Amino acid sequence: MPVLSVRLLGPLMISRDGAPVALPTSRKLRALLAYLALAPHPVSRSRLCELLWDVPNDPRGELRWCLSKLRGALDMPARRRVSTQGDTVALDLDDCLVDVLEVSRAAAQGIGTLDVERLRVLAGLFAGDFLDGLELERSPHFNSWLIAQRRRFSACHAAVLERLVASLPAYSDEAIAHLDTWVELAPFDTCGHLALLSNLAGRGEVGAAEEHLAAAERLFRSEELDFAPLRAAWRAIRDRQSGTSLRTACLSTLSPLVATMPTAPGPVEPSHASLAVMPFVEESGGTRGGLADGFTHDIITRLAKLRDFFVIARGSVFALAEQNIAPEDAGRRLNVDYVATGTVRSPSGRLIVSVELIEVRSARIVWAETFERRPDDIFSVLDDIGNSIVSSISAEIETVERNRAMLKAPSSLNAWEAYHRGLWHMYRFTQAENEQARHFFAQALQLDPTFARAYAGLSFTHWQNAFQRWGDRDRESALAFESAGHSLLVDDHNPAAHWAMGRALWLRSEQDGSLLELERAVDLSPNFALGHYALSFVHSQSGDPRAAIGSSDHSRHLSPFDPLLFGMLGARAMAHVRLGQFEEAAEWALKAAARPNAHAIILAIAAHCLALAGRLDEARGFAAAIRKTRPDYCADDFIGTFRFEPDAVALFRQGASRIGLN
Numbered sequence: 001m002p003v004l005s006v007r008l009l010g011p012l013m014i015s016r017d018g019a020p021v022a023l024p025t026s027r028k029l030r031a032l033l034a035y036l037a038l039a040p041h042p043v044s045r046s047r048l049c050e051l052l053w054d055v056p057n058d059p060r061g062e063l064r065w066c067l068s069k070l071r072g073a074l075d076m077p078a079r080r081r082v083s084t085q086g087d088t089v090a091l092d093l094d095d096c097l098v099d100v101l102e103v104s105r106a107a108a109q110g111i112g113t114l115d116v117e118r119l120r121v122l123a124g125l126f127a128g129d130f131l132d133g134l135e136l137e138r139s140p141h142f143n144s145w146l147i148a149q150r151r152r153f154s155a156c157h158a159a160v161l162e163r164l165v166a167s168l169p170a171y172s173d174e175a176i177a178h179l180d181t182w183v184e185l186a187p188f189d190t191c192g193h194l195a196l197l198s199n200l201a202g203r204g205e206v207g208a209a210e211e212h213l214a215a216a217e218r219l220f221r222s223e224e225l226d227f228a229p230l231r232a233a234w235r236a237i238r239d240r241q242s243g244t245s246l247r248t249a250c251l252s253t254l255s256p257l258v259a260t261m262p263t264a265p266g267p268v269e270p271s272h273a274s275l276a277v278m279p280f281v282e283e284s285g286g287t288r289g290g291l292a293d294g295f296t297h298d299i300i301t302r303l304a305k306l307r308d309f310f311v312i313a314r315g316s317v318f319a320l321a322e323q324n325i326a327p328e329d330a331g332r333r334l335n336v337d338y339v340a341t342g343t344v345r346s347p348s349g350r351l352i353v354s355v356e357l358i359e360v361r362s363a364r365i366v367w368a369e370t371f372e373r374r375p376d377d378i379f380s381v382l383d384d385i386g387n388s389i390v391s392s393i394s395a396e397i398e399t400v401e402r403n404r405a406m407l408k409a410p411s412s413l414n415a416w417e418a419y420h421r422g423l424w425h426m427y428r429f430t431q432a433e434n435e436q437a438r439h440f441f442a443q444a445l446q447l448d449p450t451f452a453r454a455y456a457g458l459s460f461t462h463w464q465n466a467f468q469r470w471g472d473r474d475r476e477s478a479l480a481f482e483s484a485g486h487s488l489l490v491d492d493h494n495p496a497a498h499w500a501m502g503r504a505l506w507l508r509s510e511q512d513g514s515l516l517e518l519e520r521a522v523d524l525s526p527n528f529a530l531g532h533y534a535l536s537f538v539h540s541q542s543g544d545p546r547a548a549i550g551s552s553d554h555s556r557h558l559s560p561f562d563p564l565l566f567g568m569l570g571a572r573a574m575a576h577v578r579l580g581q582f583e584e585a586a587e588w589a590l591k592a593a594a595r596p597n598a599h600a601i602i603l604a605i606a607a608h609c610l611a612l613a614g615r616l617d618e619a620r621g622f623a624a625a626i627r628k629t630r631p632d633y634c635a636d637d638f639i640g641t642f643r644f645e646p647d648a649v650a651l652f653r654q655g656a657s658r659i660g661l662n
Helices: 027-038 045-052 059-074 099-109 116-125 140-167 173-185 190-202 206-222 228-240 246-258 291-306 314-322 327-334 378-406 415-426 431-447 452-467 473-490 495-507 511-524 529-542 545-558 565-578 582-593 600-612 616-629 635-641 646-658
Strands: 004-007 013-016 082-085 088-091 274-277 338-345 351-359 364-373
Touching: 027 045, 027 059, 027 088, 027 099, 027 140, 045 059, 045 088, 045 140, 059 082, 059 088, 099 116, 099 140, 099 364, 116 140, 140 173, 140 190, 140 327, 140 338, 173 190, 190 206, 190 228, 190 327, 206 228, 274 291, 274 314, 274 327, 291 314, 291 338, 291 378, 314 327, 327 338, 327 351, 338 378, 351 378, 364 378, 378 415, 378 545, 415 431, 415 452, 431 452, 452 473, 452 495, 473 495, 495 511, 495 529, 511 529, 529 545, 529 565, 545 565, 565 582, 565 600, 565 646, 582 600, 582 616, 600 616, 600 635, 600 646, 616 646, 635 646
Parallel strands: 274 338
Antiparallel strands: 004 013, 082 088, 338 351, 351 364
């Protein structure tokens, strides 16, 4: 057992070797301990003073007093746990049992991956709200943080209970006890009520189930929520509960009914991920409005334009926020997969925006970031931060969905999962993986013929076959064009459809049409990183090389960890060649070739650029690496792959002749 334990779920308690450690009655001291325990990195003294003290006579003096008391409670002769270096403060609790850190680690690992015993232990840690009973007057920054943490751990508690109930024997006393706690904790979570009703019916306690149903209906109606779908689900559970497991009953009755819940903006396809962006909050006083509301509107609009997933309309999320419903609770009411939430602070001379993306059913924080800028030009700053937030949310959801799809049996995938399974294979950039990607995109379209992004993905696989010479170029170019056309027919407002058509037209040497389609893609969604990259790719060969550099930089700014990052870098390298900037071209080409999924054509860009820069030994090294897999590779292969203007062709042939690739 650890020597020291800290309990923050419920009233704050510290114990050493099982014996309570006395603390002064100071609320600021307890608040400081909790904040430092959860801080991911050392915190500046000025930040702590701003957080906890309302400009008292000597905030740093009070902070020193609190730190001295924490040392008395936490430090040991051989271990100093309160660390002060320079102007920062941190706690070292690595070998202690800290309930909130245990829960945070479990959430980061994924609640759905935990076994029953671990779930039982976690459920036992929740002895109450985070810092139960603690409030600070005149400390709006801390109170905003405290509310956010209470929401976060409440959502984690609900996720633990949901997973634990699903893992326990159906109808057991333990399951019922956890279900009672779950619906008390999340009283508007439809899944919790359905699970409890199913369990009670399975135990033969239909009367108790009916009593619960009546109480739940009164609660829903008090909040002006439509109860009819839940009542219909109960009838379905009751009619066929005999011999049906809890999980089967809950899922089979919920799926066809959840789309009719009134808090969601219209029917929600079960095969697509969904997202709610809750109104951002002005941290000073915890109010909404002004800058924060405008910021929320902008992010919702930008995400909707990507058309990657369902985005809940702003009217629904603002209506729930007006009822002071926490984001995680709102996510469960809206039955969405993800919730994004954030705060906006404006201390003197700075704008600080903090954002979290949460997976609703597991309460896992998928992504979190803080953006800090000087608001010299407030509109430009907001645009820049908004770009980063939208691109990051889209990329993180795609990554989570892609990885989840990889863990499922191929025969069990729905259209959305098959599409993301295709993306996983597509980004491996080998012929065999590209064929696997084509198969899964085709599977997605068989399940959902109206899936525009799946058609765009299918077009990409044919484009790769033509570009990499993995198949007959003319045939694969025609198939890429055909698939892109289907994508446009399905959804002409989807940026990915125009991106696919733009690339297909490039294969057909129709540069003007290609640029028009790609510009349409980024007009539809300015945050569509692949559209900006494709513009860079086309301009780098036969368009405006300076525009290619700008588009390459913008695509990387929008998606700095993109699977196609090697292409973004390689396009910039080719643009520098056309500008006669060979040393710059070599440096960018080296960055492209260093990417782990860079293929032979990217290595060829590096070889030619290095040769033009006079770095012949490095260039010959790349040429040798290419010829290990393609022994006859030469300048004709390289030039035939692209659509260079004559001046660029002459330059690349000159580079090839220097290293024996002519």
